[in-house]
Amino acid sequence: MMTPPLPLTRDLVLVGGGHTHALLLRKWGMAPVAGVRLTLINPGPTAPYSGMLPGHVAGHYDRADLDIDLVRLARFAGARLILDAATGIDRDAQEVHVAGRAPVGYDLASVDVGITSDMPVLPGFSDHCVPAKPLGPFARRWAEFVQQVETKGTPARVAIIGAGVAGVELALAMAHRLRAAGVAAPEVTLVEAAAPLALLRPKAQTLLLDRLIDAGIALRDHSRITHVTEGALHLADGAPIPFDFCVGTAGTRPHPWIAGTGLELTEGFINVGPDLHSLSDPRIYAVGDCAHLTHAPRPKAGVFAVREAPILYHNLKADLTGQSRRRPYDPQRDYLKLISLGGKAALVEKGPVTLAAQWLWRLKNKIDQDFMEKFRTLPAMETPPLPRVTAAGVREAVTSRPPLCGGCGAKVGPATLAGALARLPETGRKDLASRPGDDAAILDLGAGRFQVLTTDHLRAVLPDPWRMAQITALHALGDIWAMGAAPQVALASLTLPAMRDEMQARTLSEITEAASAIFRAAGADLAGGHTTQGAELSLGFTVTGICDRPPIELSGARSGDALILTRALGSGTLLAAEMRGLAAGADMAALYATLVRSQADAAALLAPLAHAMTDVTGFGLAGHALAMAQASGVGMTFNPTAFAIYAGAEALAASGLRSSLFAANRDHALPSMEGFEDNTRTALLFDPQTCGGFLAAVPAEAAEGAVNQLQAKGHMARKIGMVENAPAGIIRAAR
Template sequence: MHQPPAPLTRDLVLVGGGHTHALVLRKWGMTPLPGARLTVINPGPTAPYSGMLPGFVAGHYDRDALDIDLVKLARFAGARVVLGACEGIDTQARLVHVPGRPPIAYDACSVNVGITSDMPALPGFAEHAIPAKPLGPFAARWQAYLAGDRPARAAVIGGGVAGAELIMAMAHALRARGRTAELSLIDSARALSALGEGAATRVRAAIDGLGIILREGVAVTEVTADGVGLADGTTIASEFTTGAAGARPYRWIADSGLALQDGFITVDAHLRSSDPSVFAAGDCAHLSFDPRPKAGVYAVREAPVLFDNLRATLEGTPPRRRYRPQKDYLKLISLGGKSALGERFGLPFSGPLIWRWKDRIDQKFMDRFRALPAMQPPAPPRHRAAGLEEMPGDKPMCGGCGAKLGRGALRAALSALPTGTRPDITPLPGDDAAVLTLGGARQVMTTDHLRAVTDDPVLMARIAAVHALGDIWAMGAAPQAATATLILPRMTPELQARTMAEIMISAGEVLREAGAEIAGGHSSMGDELTIGFTLTGLLDRDPITLAGAQPGDAVIVTKPIGSGVLMAAEMLGAARGDWVAAAYAQMTRAQGGAARLLSDAHAMTDVTGFGLAGHLLNICEASGVAAQLDLDRVPLMAGALELSRQGHRSTLYPDNKALAPELPVGPRADLLFDPQTAGGLLATVAAEQADDLVAKLRAAGHGAARIGAITQGPPRLSLG
């Protein structure tokens, strides 16, 4: 008997992608809790590992080496990813607020957002300096500064271990590039006070050996574009100023209503806050039962405790595991080059061997996320119907347009329908929308629905709305009204209400911005999320159809292609998180403005399930023309070509390729047959207008390109 997925009954929300949460996600992927829906919220698709920051700054690691790919990790864990920075938690309503989307409800929540070294009270810091944490923005600014060729002047405010590591790494990197440098480390008290005397002496010697000026016992009064002002009246020259002065909590935590210590969330031995449904870990938490300094080693060791206690909370039982922080831990400090100092129990030891030891520890930690355990597909049944072994079963079925039927099956079904006789319906063979005449007014009607490409209902609602609007925009109509058709995974009525609210609010925003309103809808439950819309649009002119292309026209596309390959690879955990995030951004980009700029197009459609080649061939067949494409000018989404080279294909690719078997195969050419979800508009325009239109489209933020030309001849495609 078919066993459906377990109904969803509880929402667990992880706020932040810190080290503890990354490890929780990995453990969750190994042993998920049936009935729990897991969400992770993070400002970006990756979470940097701070332990390797000095090595990156020094030039020992490239930027990617620091990043935990949260999109891949969430896919492994079966979690949805919300890309955005938390701006508050309402513990009374149990809601997490993220800008630009409806609040996210939770039954259990955990906070692991780390700390910031921002200094809002220091005059000029916000305008002229960059905090060392969060790491992402700092890393980008440092890379840009390091690429210069002028003599360098930089300063680090904060003489703790983190500040010392940072300034020594900067000195090494600048020296390796042959740049002269004037570098300063500034502390209002005594630097390196967290280290024993022996270790501090060795670090001071390393700082001095790199020519770094150490200023202690003097407060900073201001930061300017070219220097740091001190309380004694002196100014230290600096064009690149950063802050590593202690740990500062994010300001939104103060408004959470949770018990705090110096702005950090107070937790008990179970890592539970004053609100039993909210937990916290890592640097943003204060261990009330055994206060410890801020250090990544504690965050890592908290992960199994947090994992077990979150599961217990979701199961409706008390937390069962206590965290017992170690009294001392091994401190490994980078000294700029490939040398490091270690300290344990007050005993220092240093040298290249210690750096290799540190590197091995860091790489071992990151390897937990680089090579996630492969989840084996279930074995095929021993007894099965003939032909089952020929069906693709070695990978998940694609979502979005990759899950649609091929053009052949659709055309065969439509051709069997009797010829229409209603005079108020204008037949448009091949177009995805119908034109209705109502009392002298013309109305376009279309419908579309998608299997989810993401578990985030908000993101999926936006993608589905933009996708459905494509047919209205492609015909030159103004969106008017919409009804929604929703299939939700099996879940409790409370989770149904949460999910429906997220979908309808988000879709309503997209449709309203396009000029339409949601007039109603229907919903049901199934095994997975599916979102669709039936739309109408109003025409004040003749519709733009497939049938108007003329020889000599230029072919324009308004978005890059590659979403099918990216989504197929993402389902297998093979696509980089930043590629996936960029693809989502493309799929949610509305095309109403592009349609208005292309209002004089001779023929137009949107690029969806049949791929760019299939939809261009539709134009050729309806117009009785041929088309020539310049393959190198077709814009591609980030990562699409690399994934295509690796052999990733959407499940609809074979059907689409069969539409034009004469075209060559290869990583780039194959992307012409990649099904697009919420793809761009594909238009043929007068050749003399094409370049000006592309320039206007690009100025409006669209990734448009002139990719070919319409030619005389029987309907076919060729590459020029």
């Protein structure tokens, strides 16, 4: 008897992708708790490792070397990843509020959002300086400044507010990098309101202050800044300090939204006990720099966040299962401090030992690289064994085919579908004006009005009901827009994994709210639908549209028309790679941002021009172009170098990675193609697209203007070829 999938009974939400949560996700991937839906909320697809920031600022590391890829990590952990910023927690409703979407419900939540070194109380700071934390925006601004210095020879005066360990490390790193950029004597100034390096022992202070002198870095201690203007720090006493780049490292501040949670706080940081849960709400944990350890206060340092991870994992598991007791976190009183010295040298302080040497940089580099390697090379997960007895061909099918993709990559191949449609009897309805294979059914309402009807259903490409509802709704609308119709009404067809009633209500609410917003923006209404429970999340929508003129069909392309494609290719490759943990998080974030963008404006621009139009979806560009060419009785030429490709897709395709629908698409279209080289760009012509662009045949004289207008609206539109008077259904490569 087959074992049914286990139901989901608890929602665990991780707010923030800090070091503790990153390690927790890695541990969860190796030892998950069955029945838990794990969610990670973070503004971006990566989480930077702050321990390597000085090395990056000095030029020793590339920016990507610092990033923990949360997309890959979430996939490994089986977690839903929400790429938006948390804005608050409603503890009564047990919901995390998130910018740009519905609240996310939780049974247990953990907060690891780090800190900021912004200085809102210092007049002019926000306008003219950048805080060192969050790390991402600072690193970007620093890279832009160094590039200007290198390419334009702009002045290189740098001011650092705060002469603690972080400020001194950055000052030494900046001076080193600016010298490497060709600045013989960079002007770097540290400004400190009190005594510098107050948390270090005297010997370490002396060594670091000597390093500042050797590097030509000015130190203004016991100097209070009153305000900042463009290019200058103004002091309570003394002349202003000029700068071309200013960074703030003084103090650590919690994110402002935490104050609105009603949790017990100390100076804005969440008070937690030995087991790391909030003193005022046992359903909420807090770790890393945003937490205050009431039982053992410690400075904000990454070493504590790292060592909290196994305790957090154990205690969350204890709460979720009820099978064990929470464990206390006992932070060490002293810890190894490894401080970068600009060049490839470092200072160490631990107990009575203080040393500075180049070999210590190698030690620091090894520690940092070992930490990052935990996320660069995730443990390989074993494939579940096949049953002892299987039907003939099962083993070969499992081992020889790629894993089934989500989105349009999970569809049945074009040849199989065409064979099934060919068996349909001819319709006896006089109001049915479409043919099998058209984008949508066309009903002739009389008096020059038509209704188009389409349905589409997607296997989830990511375990986020909100985002999947947006993607699926826009995907279904593509057929309506491609025929030049105005969306009218939609019905949902949803399959949800088994879960407890409260989680089911949360999930349905997310789906219906997200989909309704998409359809409303398109001028339609979500009028209801049908739900069922199954092994995994899948969503579908049936949509109708109204035309006050004959709809745009596949059969209207004319010789001499130009072919316009409104979106890039490669979504199927990226989605297949992400499913296997091979796609870069930044590339996936960029793809998702495109997939949830409406193409209503593109359709409105093209519909009055197009002789034929279709949306490029599961059968790939080649398959959908072939269908248009065959229906129109024309041939086509493609310029293989003309179409845009999503970031990351070409390299993945070149490595041999393919969607599960690729082979069927290639076998269907390739016999009708001539002159195409066997290379990566040709392979992407067979790539199944989810929320793909429109392929439109428009008069040649209108093509350039249409492409320019589409690009001005932010679409990756390109003129990719021409319609020609050639054998019907033949696609040639342009020479």
